[in-house]
Amino acid sequence: MSSRSIKAEHLHLWRGDKHVLAGINLTVNSGEMLQVTGANGSGKTSLLRTLCGLMHPEEGRVLWGDRNVQKDLPAFHAELVYLGHEPPLKADLSARENLRYWVGVRRTVTAADVNAALARVGAGAWPDQPVRTLSAGQKRRVAIAGVILFAAPLWLLDEPATNLDGDGQRLVGSLIDEQLAAGGLVIAAVHQELPLTGAGPQRLVLSAK
Amino acid sequence: MNTSAVNAARLVLARDLKLAFRKRGQFVQPLAFFAIVTTLFPLSISPELARLREIAPGVLWVAALLASLLALEFLFRDDAHDGTLEQYALSGQSLTWLVFAKTAAHWLLTGLPLSAMAPLAGLSLGVPYASLAGIMAPIALGTLALSLIGAVGAALTLGVRRSGVLLTLLTLPLAMPILIFGAQATDLAVRGASYAAPLYLLAAMAVLGVTLAPLAAAAAVRISLE
Numbered sequence: 151m152s153s154r155s156i157k158a159e160h161l162h163l164w165r166g167d168k169h170v171l172a173g174i175n176l177t178v179n180s181g182e183m184l185q186v187t188g189a190n191g192s193g194k195t196s197l198l199r200t201l202c203g204l205m206h207p208e209e210g211r212v213l214w215g216d217r218n219v220q221k222d223l224p225a226f227h228a229e230l231v232y233l234g235h236e237p238p239l240k241a242d243l244s245a246r247e248n249l250r251y252w253v254g255v256r257r258t259v260t261a262a263d264v265n266a267a268l269a270r271v272g273a274g275a276w277p278d279q280p281v282r283t284l285s286a287g288q289k290r291r292v293a294i295a296g297v298i299l300f301a302a303p304l305w306l307l308d309e310p311a312t313n314l315d316g317d318g319q320r321l322v323g324s325l326i327d328e329q330l331a332a333g334g335l336v337i338a339a340v341h342q343e344l345p346l347t348g349a350g351p352q353r354l355v356l357s358a359k
Numbered sequence: 360m361n362t363s364a365v366n367a368a369r370l371v372l373a374r375d376l377k378l379a380f381r382k383r384g385q386f387v388q389p390l391a392f393f394a395i396v397t398t399l400f401p402l403s404i405s406p407e408l409a410r411l412r413e414i415a416p417g418v419l420w421v422a423a424l425l426a427s428l429l430a431l432e433f434l435f436r437d438d439a440h441d442g443t444l445e446q447y448a449l450s451g452q453s454l455t456w457l458v459f460a461k462t463a464a465h466w467l468l469t470g471l472p473l474s475a476m477a478p479l480a481g482l483s484l485g486v487p488y489a490s491l492a493g494i495m496a497p498i499a500l501g502t503l504a505l506s507l508i509g510a511v512g513a514a515l516t517l518g519v520r521r522s523g524v525l526l527t528l529l530t531l532p533l534a535m536p537i538l539i540f541g542a543q544a545t546d547l548a549v550r551g552a553s554y555a556a557p558l559y560l561l562a563a564m565a566v567l568g569v570t571l572a573p574l575a576a577a578a579a580v581r582i583s584l585e
Contacts, residue, residue: 202449204584228361228451238442240374242381251374252443255367255450255457258360280381 154229154303155179155215156201156335162209163193163200170196171207176354180303183326183336183346188356194339195235197356198306201337202232214304228256231300235308237293241282245273245292248281253299267295271321286313294322305329307338320345367452368460375464378437385433389426389469390476396422397480408485415484416545419494420501422480423473424538427502428530430469431509432523434461439517439583448584458580459573462510470502486549493548500561501541507568508533514579537564 156178163171170193178184186194199205201212203223212219219226239248249264268274271291281289290313297305305326311319323345326336330348338344362370379386400418401411438444438461447457477498478491486494512529516522544557 204445204448206585224451224453227449230449232445232449234442234445236442238446240378240437240441240443242378243374247374247377251370252446254362254370255447255452256362258362258366 157213160210161207163207178335180333181330183351185351186339186354189358192356192358230304231302232306237289239281244278246277267298271295303334305336371460372464379468389430393422393426411485416542420542427469434513455573455577458577466506474499490548497541497544501537504564504568507572510576514576517583
């Protein structure tokens with residue numbers, strides 16, 4: 151995971167006649183975190199989706215290392231995990247099945263990996279219940295177990311601590327600390343500061359449109 | 360270790376099959392529709408076998424076509440809502456390939472059971488035993504082509520609220536050749552004639568669908584994610 155960097159240069163994104171991203175520049179290096187804040191509708195989610203290549207900016211580019219990510223999206227995607235504000239879980243599958251299918255499409259995970267990740271996020275007690283029966287916070291924990299399982303250098307998290315109790319928020323904080331200590335990169339859209347122990351994160355404030 | 364493309368497709372397929380069996384209502388709906396329509400015809404037209412035999416190919420095909428159209432709406436909808444499609448697009452795997460796996464799962468859950476039910480429905484319409492294979496094969500191939508063509512329509516209408524009607528309007532014209540050649544194959548089979556020619560045409564459409572439809576559907580899915 152060493153010496154990675156993600157860089158965005160002059161990102162401009164329009165949605166209809168709305169200038170959602172107006173010339174965003176950012177650089178995040180290995181072991182660094184960027185917290186994106188801003189009012190609702192200020193383009194936090196659009197920024198994350200543009201960074202991971204789901205949305206195409208009208209102007210500007212995203213570099214992973216020194217390569218334009220649009221040149222080889224699958225290779226770039228293999229190194230990131232994106233967690234949107236809805237956990238990508240199937241209500242009719244259990245936490246364990248969800249993780250096996252969701253993460254398995256990218257990397258081979260064993261049952262032991264899945265159990266370890268579920269235990270890490272405090273979801274070890276209900277791995278076989280249908281996700282439908284879980285609370286919003288419990289679902290969020292399962293989704294975070296998925297983020298760990300991807301073992302990707304770059305994390306793009308959209309409000310990772312939503313619906314989590316104090317304990318869960320500290321968990322997200324310490325997982326991000328671990329990721330950074332291992333040389334990973336984290337870009338998170340947040341409303342509330344995450345409880346991190348390491349060096350203060352970079353900040354990017356988006357203004358409302 | 361990164362998952363190979365084959366394993367990734369297998370997981371997508373396995374997930375969709377498992378979900379279908381957990382949510383049985385959605386899976387049974389088109390099959391029940393097919394069974395109801397085909398059994399209503401003998402009741403409403405006439406119990407006279409000769410007359411029923413005459414209309415059997417048309418009834419079977421129209422019912423199969425509408426039943427698979429009914430199921431198409433659900434092909435990508437749930438995955439689009441809960442972010443699964445997004446994760447597929449970010450999986451580093453070829454989205455075309457994963458969309459193909461999803462379409463294959465869709466056919467296994469609608470087309471294949473429909474073609475398995477068709478002989479039963481055929482018998483209730485007075486079709487001779489000898490022609491049952493001639494009913495199953497064209498319906499299996501035709502629904503495969505239809506699932507593939509329909510996948511493009513389903514992906515294109517992902518951003519549309521209540522997309523059912525639009526999806527039907529988009530897919531029906533493209534499904535007409537399948538209906539025409541499929542019904543002809545079944546008609547020939549019922550009369551005891553050789554139905555190879557229309558069956559080959561259906562196979563050609565299915566092959567064309569396998570090669571082109573996943574590409575188009577994946578491109579449409581990508582657009583819907585923007």
